[in-house]
Amino acid sequence: MEHQVVHREAIGAEPLQPATIIARNVNVFYGAKQALFNVDVDVPRNAITAFIGPSGCGKSTFLRCLNRMNDTIPICKVTGKIMLDGQDIYDPDLDVVELRARVGMVFQKPNPFPKSIYENIAYGPRIHGLTRTKKELDELVEQCLEKAGLLKEVHDRMHEPGTGLSGGQQQRLCIARAIATRPDVILMDEPCSALDPIATAKVEELMDELKENYTIIIVTHSMQQAARVSQRTAFFHLGKLVEVGDTRQIFTNPRDKRTQDYITGRFG
Amino acid sequence: MSYSTILAGVAILAVIAFVGGLVRARGHAAGPVKMHSQLGYYGWYAAVLAALPAAILITVWAASEPAVLSRLVARELPATVDTLNAAQHSLAMGQIQSISEGLPKLGAADLAIIKKARLGFTPVEEAQRVLKEHGIVLGSPPPPYVINAAADLTENRAISRYLLAAIAGLLAIGGLFYGVRSIRPRLRARNAVEKVMLGGLAAASTVAILTTVGIVFSVLFETIHFFQGVSPSNFFFGTVWDPRFSAAGSADTIGQFGLLPLLWGTLFISFVALAVAVPIGLMSAIYMSEYASQGVRDVAKPALEILAGIPTIVYGFFALITFGPLLRDVGAMVGLEIAATSVLTAGIVMGVMIIPFVSSLSDDIISAVPQSLREGSYGLGATQSETIKRVVIPAALPGIVGAILLAASRAIGETMIVVLAAGIAANLTLNPFEPVTTITVKIVSQLTGDLEFDSPQTLVAFALGLTLFVITLALNVYALYIVRTYREEYE
Numbered sequence A: 001m002e003h004q005v006v007h008r009e010a011i012g013a014e015p016l017q018p019a020t021i022i023a024r025n026v027n028v029f030y031g032a033k034q035a036l037f038n039v040d041v042d043v044p045r046n047a048i049t050a051f052i053g054p055s056g057c058g059k060s061t062f063l064r065c066l067n068r069m070n071d072t073i074p075i076c077k078v079t080g081k082i083m084l085d086g087q088d089i090y091d092p093d094l095d096v097v098e099l100r101a102r103v104g105m106v107f108q109k110p111n112p113f114p115k116s117i118y119e120n121i122a123y124g125p126r127i128h129g130l131t132r133t134k135k136e137l138d139e140l141v142e143q144c145l146e147k148a149g150l151l152k153e154v155h156d157r158m159h160e161p162g163t164g165l166s167g168g169q170q171q172r173l174c175i176a177r178a179i180a181t182r183p184d185v186i187l188m189d190e191p192c193s194a195l196d197p198i199a200t201a202k203v204e205e206l207m208d209e210l211k212e213n214y215t216i217i218i219v220t221h222s223m224q225q226a227a228r229v230s231q232r233t234a235f236f237h238l239g240k241l242v243e244v245g246d247t248r249q250i251f252t253n254p255r256d257k258r259t260q261d262y263i264t265g266r267f268g
Numbered sequence B: 001m002s003y004s005t006i007l008a009g010v011a012i013l014a015v016i017a018f019v020g021g022l023v024r025a026r027g028h029a030a031g032p033v034k035m036h037s038q039l040g041y042y043g044w045y046a047a048v049l050a051a052l053p054a055a056i057l058i059t060v061w062a063a064s065e066p067a068v069l070s071r072l073v074a075r076e077l078p079a080t081v082d083t084l085n086a087a088q089h090s091l092a093m094g095q096i097q098s099i100s101e102g103l104p105k106l107g108a109a110d111l112a113i114i115k116k117a118r119l120g121f122t123p124v125e126e127a128q129r130v131l132k133e134h135g136i137v138l139g140s141p142p143p144p145y146v147i148n149a150a151a152d153l154t155e156n157r158a159i160s161r162y163l164l165a166a167i168a169g170l171l172a173i174g175g176l177f178y179g180v181r182s183i184r185p186r187l188r189a190r191n192a193v194e195k196v197m198l199g200g201l202a203a204a205s206t207v208a209i210l211t212t213v214g215i216v217f218s219v220l221f222e223t224i225h226f227f228q229g230v231s232p233s234n235f236f237f238g239t240v241w242d243p244r245f246s247a248a249g250s251a252d253t254i255g256q257f258g259l260l261p262l263l264w265g266t267l268f269i270s271f272v273a274l275a276v277a278v279p280i281g282l283m284s285a286i287y288m289s290e291y292a293s294q295g296v297r298d299v300a301k302p303a304l305e306i307l308a309g310i311p312t313i314v315y316g317f318f319a320l321i322t323f324g325p326l327l328r329d330v331g332a333m334v335g336l337e338i339a340a341t342s343v344l345t346a347g348i349v350m351g352v353m354i355i356p357f358v359s360s361l362s363d364d365i366i367s368a369v370p371q372s373l374r375e376g377s378y379g380l381g382a383t384q385s386e387t388i389k390r391v392v393i394p395a396a397l398p399g400i401v402g403a404i405l406l407a408a409s410r411a412i413g414e415t416m417i418v419v420l421a422a423g424i425a426a427n428l429t430l431n432p433f434e435p436v437t438t439i440t441v442k443i444v445s446q447l448t449g450d451l452e453f454d455s456p457q458t459l460v461a462f463a464l465g466l467t468l469f470v471i472t473l474a475l476n477v478y479a480l481y482i483v484r485t486y487r488e489e490y491e
């Protein structure tokens, strides 16, 4: 923790809790091609951090480092250090499966399992043995659907396939599925890119609620969304972390010219 | 004049037309008007016009000539021929055919002998001897009227060929001139040539379809023929298979043609084969698609697929010579009485044969499950095996079932292995150590007997074939339906 990035709080911002994720000197290679260069970032607990930047700049790549999803890509190599609550997540002794249970993920494209809505959400709790009885599981499923704002729409079709829902409902199903495993951190990769404004508003509302108990990182292409929901924003460009800071500061008073150009729409 | 000579002539004319068309098009290309198509198309255009009508004519001619000629011959035959029974009649017609095909091969001296025999000056045995020297073997000395008719047939055939050559030649030359002369810069040669190509492709697929239809109908007619002699209930519900080869021909004993023992044998062996192939095939598919590294996959997948390339007769050999006796000896050691040809032998060897069908198809289907589903599961903290068990396999299940059904239809239709390894005794038994026989084996043995072709003992093969066809067709259609429904899910 010796070189923790100092938070430069803008005036009027709520004070942030200490960092739960600390990344230092992260480099990622896809084969010979380097996708991320020396990324240093701190992610505060119980807040929403937004990753923004032009397409192909490495936002998803970095996000996938945080739950080691990049392990599934054979050519991908990660160097540097990423700590979650003081524990190095690339430590060879660490159990990846356990890590992923702690760091949930919602993907850019909704990917419900071809099972019933109920089974989709019960999947994680079943694997991790989070509930003891059928009744507990039922309750948990309902709770998660309720939190994801989906319960009203699906309470009478819990046992119909999750793939039969609309795109926005599927995305909220995936969010419900992610929170059902009770993670500490939730990673969301452009969760609203396929959603209409109403569904987007619902998801944003949900994120706002969730941040009371979870640490959330969201990748988004929408400046407005980043400005609306996040407390901290990190701007990536060409594989480098250009600037990270309080959201209000980034959007009103960016330090870097590239950040300024991007948020005012001059490139990207 | 043979068909090949005529076809060669047409082909030469087509080449000339191609060159002519090309030359003429090149002449136009130098002119002021832009050509519609590339020059080669004009050559093809002329060539098609020269060759296609003639080729169609030749095809139609070749198809109808034998019927017309034999009609002409039949008209000339003496009235006594009509009094012959069917078998003798067809014998006489066969003799006429083979003599007429032989006549053009004879030298002048031999022809003279034949001519004399035809007029009654030489004994017909002499004619038979001469023909035999030239490779035409006749069962009995040909009566003069047969030689007569054969000579007429030869003559008519020659006339027919000359006529065809003349008409086809005219058509081709006409097409050539018309084609070459009609070449102008604005002629849409490319479109015309492509239309012809389209026609060719459609014709090719029609041939395939018509062949299938033809096979089905010929089998169907023979089956109907069979059921005129044997009642369907005897066939479909009979539990005894005893066609009584020895009693064939006597009127009151038609034999018993119970399908059930054969169907049971077929299903029993297929079941054993699937019991071997499904677990092994499926597990190897999972290993190949989910766990194996690229290097392993590159070697192991083709190696597995080699199994599918082994001719089934080789599997049959293996079963008969190696595996059957081995199984019997092993059985003897543990106190089991296993026949060398048994359900188990045939089933296990057949199972090995169909492993690649299950594994290769399942592998493709498992690999087609989107990576995003796997990541979704990993993202929830599931291990790889949990992901495979709970997400990948259920998602791929319909496709896997389809693969298994396809393998099953392969097993049901398999012949060589069961001929060699399952036995020939129709046997309604539950004991896998005993020999049974299958539908395919009985088709082979019924058709290879030397019985008359219209006896029920032979015709039953068609009824069996049709039954088998219906079963495998139904399985295939169902399998394809399942696979297709599944495919649509992730697009």
Ligand SMILES: Nc1ncnc2c1ncn2[C@@H]1O[C@H](COP(=O)(O)OP(=O)(O)OP(=O)(O)O)[C@@H](O)[C@H]1O
Binding pocket: A030, A035, A053, A054, A055, A056, A057, A058, A059, A060, A061, A062, A073
């Ligand atoms: N599996 C992969 N194999 C090879 N290169 C990859 C792979 N995934 C990403 N990359 C490369 O890494 C770079 C960063 O990609 P990444 O997906 O992280 O971008 P992104 O910021 O998420 O973009 P977008 O906003 O379009 O989603 C890109 O240049 C991309 O081509």
Ligand SMILES: [Mg+2]
Binding pocket: A059, A060, A061, A189
């Ligand atoms: Mg991305």
